[in-house]
Amino acid sequence: MQMEEQVTQLAVTACPFCGVGCGLVVEGGNAFPLRSHPITQGSLSLRGWSTGELLRSPLRVKSAFARSPNGTKHPIEISEALKLIVERLKELREHYGSEVIGILGSARLTNEENRLIRQLAVALGTPNLDSFQRLGYLPFNSVGLESLEGASSITVLAVDLAHRHPQIFRRVSKALKQGATVRFVDSRKVQLASMATEHIRPTPGQELNALPPTNGDGEVVLISSEIALHGQGAKAVEALQGRQVMFLTDYVNQRGMVDAGIRPFPEGASAYEMLQRTFTGDLKALLVFADDPFEFFPELAKEAFSRLEFVVVVDSVKTEAMKYAHVVLPGALLAEKEGTFTNCEGQVLNLEPVAPPLTGLTEKQILEQLLALLGETPEAGEASPFSVNSTPIEPESPTDERPFVVALDSGTFWNNHALAKASVTVWREMRRPFVDFPNGYVTVNPEDARELGIRMFTPVKMESAEGEITLPANIDERAARGTLLVPMFLWEKVGKALGALQFDTSLKIPVFRPTAVKVVL
Amino acid sequence: MEKRWVSEGNLKAILAELAKDGQLIAPVKIGDEVLFRRVNDVEQICPDTEYVNSFIPPKEFVLPARQTLLSYELDNSRITLHALREDLPEQVIFGIRSCDVAGIEYLTKFLSGEMFGRPDLADELFMERRKRLTILSVVCQQPAETCMCVCCEGGPALESGFDWQLTRLERGWLVEVGSEKGWALVERFRQLVPIAPEEAIAEKEERVRQVVSNFHKFSPHRVQTMAASRMLSKGRLEHAFWQKVGERCVECGGCAFVCPTCYCFNVADLPVEQTIEDDGQLVPLVPGAPTKIPTKGRWERTRCRDSCMLAGYVRHAGGIYPRRTTGERCLTRFFHKLSWQFHFRMGRLGCTGCGRCIVTCMGNIGISQVSEEMVEALTGVPAKEREIVLRNA
Numbered sequence: 081m082q083m084e085e086q087v088t089q090l091a092v093t094a095c096p097f098c099g100v101g102c103g104l105v106v107e108g109g110n111a112f113p114l115r116s117h118p119i120t121q122g123s124l125s126l127r128g129w130s131t132g133e134l135l136r137s138p139l140r141v142k143s144a145f146a147r148s149p150n151g152t153k154h155p156i157e158i159s160e161a162l163k164l165i166v167e168r169l170k171e172l173r174e175h176y177g178s179e180v181i182g183i184l185g186s187a188r189l190t191n192e193e194n195r196l197i198r199q200l201a202v203a204l205g206t207p208n209l210d211s212f213q214r215l216g217y218l219p220f221n222s223v224g225l226e227s228l229e230g231a232s233s234i235t236v237l238a239v240d241l242a243h244r245h246p247q248i249f250r251r252v253s254k255a256l257k258q259g260a261t262v263r264f265v266d267s268r269k270v271q272l273a274s275m276a277t278e279h280i281r282p283t284p285g286q287e288l289n290a291l292p293p294t295n296g297d298g299e300v301v302l303i304s305s306e307i308a309l310h311g312q313g314a315k316a317v318e319a320l321q322g323r324q325v326m327f328l329t330d331y332v333n334q335r336g337m338v339d340a341g342i343r344p345f346p347e348g349a350s351a352y353e354m355l356q357r358t359f360t361g362d363l364k365a366l367l368v369f370a371d372d373p374f375e376f377f378p379e380l381a382k383e384a385f386s387r388l389e390f391v392v393v394v395d396s397v398k399t400e401a402m403k404y405a406h407v408v409l410p411g412a413l414l415a416e417k418e419g420t421f422t423n424c425e426g427q428v429l430n431l432e433p434v435a436p437p438l439t440g441l442t443e444k445q446i447l448e449q450l451l452a453l454l455g456e457t458p459e460a461g462e463a464s465p466f467s468v469n470s471t472p473i474e475p476e477s478p479t480d481e482r483p484f485v486v487a488l489d490s491g492t493f494w495n496n497h498a499l500a501k502a503s504v505t506v507w508r509e510m511r512r513p514f515v516d517f518p519n520g521y522v523t524v525n526p527e528d529a530r531e532l533g534i535r536m537f538t539p540v541k542m543e544s545a546e547g548e549i550t551l552p553a554n555i556d557e558r559a560a561r562g563t564l565l566v567p568m569f570l571w572e573k574v575g576k577a578l579g580a581l582q583f584d585t586s587l588k589i590p591v592f593r594p595t596a597v598k599v600v601l
Numbered sequence: 602m603e604k605r606w607v608s609e610g611n612l613k614a615i616l617a618e619l620a621k622d623g624q625l626i627a628p629v630k631i632g633d634e635v636l637f638r639r640v641n642d643v644e645q646i647c648p649d650t651e652y653v654n655s656f657i658p659p660k661e662f663v664l665p666a667r668q669t670l671l672s673y674e675l676d677n678s679r680i681t682l683h684a685l686r687e688d689l690p691e692q693v694i695f696g697i698r699s700c701d702v703a704g705i706e707y708l709t710k711f712l713s714g715e716m717f718g719r720p721d722l723a724d725e726l727f728m729e730r731r732k733r734l735t736i737l738s739v740v741c742q743q744p745a746e747t748c749m750c751v752c753c754e755g756g757p758a759l760e761s762g763f764d765w766q767l768t769r770l771e772r773g774w775l776v777e778v779g780s781e782k783g784w785a786l787v788e789r790f791r792q793l794v795p796i797a798p799e800e801a802i803a804e805k806e807e808r809v810r811q812v813v814s815n816f817h818k819f820s821p822h823r824v825q826t827m828a829a830s831r832m833l834s835k836g837r838l839e840h841a842f843w844q845k846v847g848e849r850c851v852e853c854g855g856c857a858f859v860c861p862t863c864y865c866f867n868v869a870d871l872p873v874e875q876t877i878e879d880d881g882q883l884v885p886l887v888p889g890a891p892t893k894i895p896t897k898g899r900w901e902r903t904r905c906r907d908s909c910m911l912a913g914y915v916r917h918a919g920g921i922y923p924r925r926t927t928g929e930r931c932l933t934r935f936f937h938k939l940s941w942q943f944h945f946r947m948g949r950l951g952c953t954g955c956g957r958c959i960v961t962c963m964g965n966i967g968i969s970q971v972s973e974e975m976v977e978a979l980t981g982v983p984a985k986e987r988e989i990v991l992r993n994a
Contacts, residue, residue: 090631107636110666110906112657113855115960116633122656122960125853126911133667133905138872242964246851250963253849257965271848504869504905505854508913516920 091432092117093415095128096188096499099329100225100247101423106132106415106434119225119423125246127494130503134413135435137502139397141410142438153408158441159449161407165367166453168390168406169204172365178205182354182363185342186370187213187331188396188499189411189443190419190431194333194340195460196447197369203457207348208363209341211371213331214351215589216305217338218313219466220320220327223300224425225251228326232298233261237316238287239304240491242271245328248302265290267560270491281560284487285310285475285594288319297324304328306490311473311584311591318470329424330493332414336422341463343588350588352377355384365390369443370411374400375496377572377590394443397502409446412437419444468586475594478562482596486542486578489523489558489565496569513567520573521554523565529555532599540564542597546579564597605776605787606797612767612774615790616643619693624735626662628652628696637662637694646696649769653745654698656957658861662694663705663730664712666858666906670726670868674899693735699756699766700748700955702738704861705731706762710947711864735782740768742808744816747956749969752824755953757812758805768805775805822959824952825972826939832975834941840928842978846971847928849964854908856934856967859957867907867914873899909934935971 092114095102102124103117111131115122134140144161145153156164172180181204185197201209228234228251241249249272256262256275264276265287273279282290287307301323307316329335344350349357355373357363366388373381378400385391385404393401396411414421416437420428451457478485494500495510513521522540524532534540534553541550542564551566551574559565566574571592575581580595607615619625620641627646629638635652637659674681709715709731714722740758741748750756759766764783768775775797778784787794832838857863872895907914910931915924924930937943938951952968959967977983 090634090636105634107657108661108665110661113961114634115656122957123853123855123963124961125851125963129854129858138874142874242851246853246963249851250965253964271851274845274848504871504903505867505907505911505913508867508869509852509911512913512916 090114091434093131093431093434094332094421094429095124095131096134096332096414097125097127097494097497098245098247099332099334099424100245101332101421101427101429102128102247103429104128104131106135109135119247123247123250126509127500127506130506131415133503134397134499135415137397139502140438141395141398141402141408143410145405145408147406158409158439158446161409162446162449162453165392165407165450169365172390173204176364179207180362180364181206182208182349182357182366184351184354184366184368184371184373185209185211185337185340187211187329187334187337188370188414189333189337190414190417190421191333191336191340191428192419193369193443193447194337194342196444196451198341198463199457199460200367200447200451201345202460203451203454207345208354209348210344210351210354210588211337211342212351212373212375212377213334213371214338214343215376216308216313216330217334218303218305218308218317218327218587219338219468220303220317220325222326222425223324224427227324228252228300229255230298231255231260231300233263233295233300235263235265235292235295235299235301236272236276237291237301237303238266238306239302239328240266240268240270240306241302243491244304244330244493248328252302261295263292265292267487267563268489268491268565269557269560283475283477283485283594284563285312285485286477288312288315291319294323299324301325302328305330306488308584308587308589309488309490309591310475311582311593312475313584313591314468314470314586317468327424332423333421335424335426336420336428338466339422339463341460343463343466352583352590353588355380358384358387364388366392368393368395368401370395372399372401372498375498376568379572379576394446395498396438397498399498410439410441411446412439412442417442417444470586472586473582473584473591473593476596478596482544482598484542484562484564484597484599485594486522486544486564486566486574486580486597487594488568488571488592490568491558492567492569495567513569517552517554520551520570521567522551522574523554523556523559523567525559525561525563526555526557528559528561529553532601534601538601541600542578543600544578544580544595544597547577549574549577564599566592602778604797604802605778605794606773606801607767607776607794608773611793613643615793616646616695618790619695622691624691624693626692626694628655637697649696649739650743653741653743653748654701654955656859656960658704658859658955658957659694659697659701660704660708660861662692663734664708664727664864668726668904670902670904672873672899672901675895675897677896689729689733691733691735693737695737695739697736697738698741698955699738699759700750700953701861702736702759702762703755703949703953704955705736707862707947707949707951707953708864716946735786736763737765737767738763740766740805740809742769742812744812744820745956746820747822747959748816748820748954749822749824749956750954751813751816752826753950753952753954755955758809768808770801770804770808773801775801822956822969823973824939824954824968825976826950828976828979829935829939829972830941830944832979833936833939838932838975838978842974843928843932844926845928846931846966846974847926849966850910850927850931851963852911852927853963854906854911855961855963856958857908857910858906859961861953861955862938862951863908865907865909865914866904868902868904870900870902873901909937931966931971935968938968939972
């Protein structure tokens with residue numbers, strides 16, 4: 081052991097999962113929360129507890145790779161890889177123009193790194209800059225966690241807190257114990273439902289119409305991407321004007337990433353559109369920085385990536401995209417970096433490395449070298465504030481002909497996440513739905529199931545106005561009567577089949593419009 | 602048993618001697634946190650009056666959160682096994698608190714196979730570490746807000762489990778020796794640890810009485826062991842009770858990771874390195890439906906901390922969940938901690954009253970809260986109110 085040097089401060093890094101920004105230490109290779117950390121206060125989610133495991137996961141990328149002409153990959157020096165990338169990009173740019181290049185940034189990277197990614201986009205002259213980890217982000221001036229602790233009333237708007245943001249769940253249950261009123265507006269019967277003072281259960285997509293008026297100054301509204309992913313993002317920004325809101329970001333640095341300018345330029349394509357543009361040949365190269373298009377859009381990403389002429393993937397852990405990559409570069413985990421990130425409150429928090437980067441390089445250094453090789457470039461400048469206008473997407477309501485509404489259930493949000501796959505216990509938990517339901521599932525309310533005469537695993541055929549799909553039933557009271565819940569990882573498949581997958585032109589993200597269906601057995 | 606006495610200066614000298622061998626683990630204060638770390642300089646040690654306990658449980662020194670068990674090489678049908686023989690160092694831990702000592706004793710009882718009367722089933726990796734660990738515990742004289750050892754026979758002082766139990770007195774320290782290893786240490790430093798005078802023993806007893814009395818007067822948390830044991834052992838709590846408890850569990854596993862007596866682990870075979878062509882998933886990783894059977898490469902069998910509160914932990918092959926809801930899993934956890942059945946088999950409660958689960962729990966279902974809810978279920982009167990009534994009477 082090497083404890084000789086007198087340490088005066090513990091190196092504190094952040095949990096790399098949700099956006100609350102828990103601080104933790106790694107002691108003896110294992111992560112532990114700190115009692116003295118203002119956000120963590122001694123608690124972590126299971127994902128947070130696994131942070132130490134990520135440092136030595138077999139899924140870590142340990143060197144740079146380049147694809148040989150025969151399709152296999154061989155390790156190369158990082159400096160060689162960088163030269164190769166610059167050469168190839170210059171070639172493509174000369175041949176087709178710079179707008180055939182797309183760049184994906186990441187909410188798993190620091191603020192500084194995301195600023196460099198934006199700088200890279202400017203240097204390459206491409207307007208195509210975004211990230212799949214921006215999905216559902218809404219620009220709110222979030223209140224701080226301390227106002228949650230002292231709140232007399234909390235309104236939770238369509239968030240499965242216990243699964244998605246346990247650290248916030250902890251504060252809400254504390255507030256409940258201290259006598260705060262908690263109103264939970266969500267169709268699902270999730271953990272908060274029976275604890276809350278009041279559970280309001282609107283049809284999915286109608287949450288904003290059912291939102292009770294403000295309870296006065298002591299009220300805080302909690303909202304997450306779930307509203308936006310149902311196509312109600314811009315409407316939510318409008319409806320919550322003047323209220324104290326905390327937007328719970330999905331990824332650790334989602335807010336910082338968007339603030340650093342990782343979002344579509346006005347003339348550029350969004351992440352989803354970039355993939356679509358590969359079909360028309362308008363996009364030929366993609367630089368992926370710690371993003372994973374395969375996480376939620378496996379079908380589209382597969383088609384798109386096999387069409388791309390040049391793919392670069394920079395990540396600390398292996399992802400599906402690397403299969404298609406021409407060059408793979410090893411990244412570093414947050415725990416191996418210095419820098420800052422912005423949590424859901426909007427606090428810019430410091431990161432201290434608890435371990436050295438596996439290859440000695442972080443994404444920051446890789447980006448700096450890449451920019452140096454590209455030569456003199458114009459300054460990127462500060463990104464303008466992110467704003468949204470009205471949303472054109474109308475959720476469908478049940479009708480006599482189609483009495484059920486299919487909606488998205490983001491309780492399984494983490495189940496396909498690249499970092500969740502890299503840790504033993506987290507991945508065991510996360511892969512349960514894939515093992516228990518190898519053919520996917522749709523969650524049906526037990527009473528509905530009884531009336532329909534279906535049991536666990538009975539194939540349920542759902543017919544919308546635009547299409548149909550059959551999935552095995554998972555009977556759980558999580559689903560309200562008249563709703564059918566689709567897990568997040570089947571978003572694309574079900575959305576495409578039922579015509580529910582739509583594009584929100586205001587937020588520039590794909591959304592799942594709650595869609596009315598008929599159940600046929 | 603005769604007790605010993607050591608002056609402040611001589612204790613420092615002993616610790617300095619142990620530190621010189623590179624053996625000493627002691628509490629170190631870094632920023633606002635206290636951690637047990639290897640120390641080379643006794644000046645680094647945080648005085649016992651300045652900390653109550655470290656949040657990271659010292660069980661890590663005998664049962665690390667992650668350990669490699671063995672490694673093997675696959676070459677189609679040939680398997681070459683590589684045993685992992687670590688050269689474990691002798692370690693002396695100073696400043697460990699009674700609750701954690703009781704925890705290590707509990708772990709030893711289970712992992713040595715003694716609980717089943719089957720020493721042949723001992724967990725070798727644990728036992729190797731345990732045998733090489735000398736425990737010099739220090740009796741707490743000021744409970745922290747979440748401390749509850751008094752309720753669980755986990756402190757402030759213990760009868761067994763330590764090699765030396767030290768109590769700070771007005772002048773110097775009382776040394777109680779609890780094992781042969783402890784006597785060997787006395788022998789090694791015999792000039793420095795003379796036989797304790799009667800007054801010193803009396804002073805220690807008085808100090809412990811004072812701590813217990815302060816605990817009853819000022820500490821807000823209790824483990825209601827009597828009520829909990831009655832309710833749990835006879836299965837008198839309704840399903841609805843556990844459902845209500847379970848609703849507050851977010852399945853973080855934190856309670857098990859910080860608990861001094863929790864020993865559950867998960868075993869997984871991990872490739873030392875996966876090729877870049879793999880599909881970005883750990884394969885085959887955990888028991889249950891591996892996606893493909895590996896035929897090549899070097900693998901490591903790893904065990905890592907696990908928690909009975911996790912759904913994946915209770916999942917049986919074929920997708921059967923004997924304890925499907927978090928409520929049912931809470932019942933199992935608290936039954937293990939507080940029921941008579943386990944008390945009988947292990948010789949003590951499964952809770953030593955360290956209070957870490959109260960701090961780490963996301964849903965406020967630490968052991969004190971749940972046991973108090975059991976009292977309420979038993980008597981119809983909330984525990985807090987009942988205590989006030991008793992105190993006023």
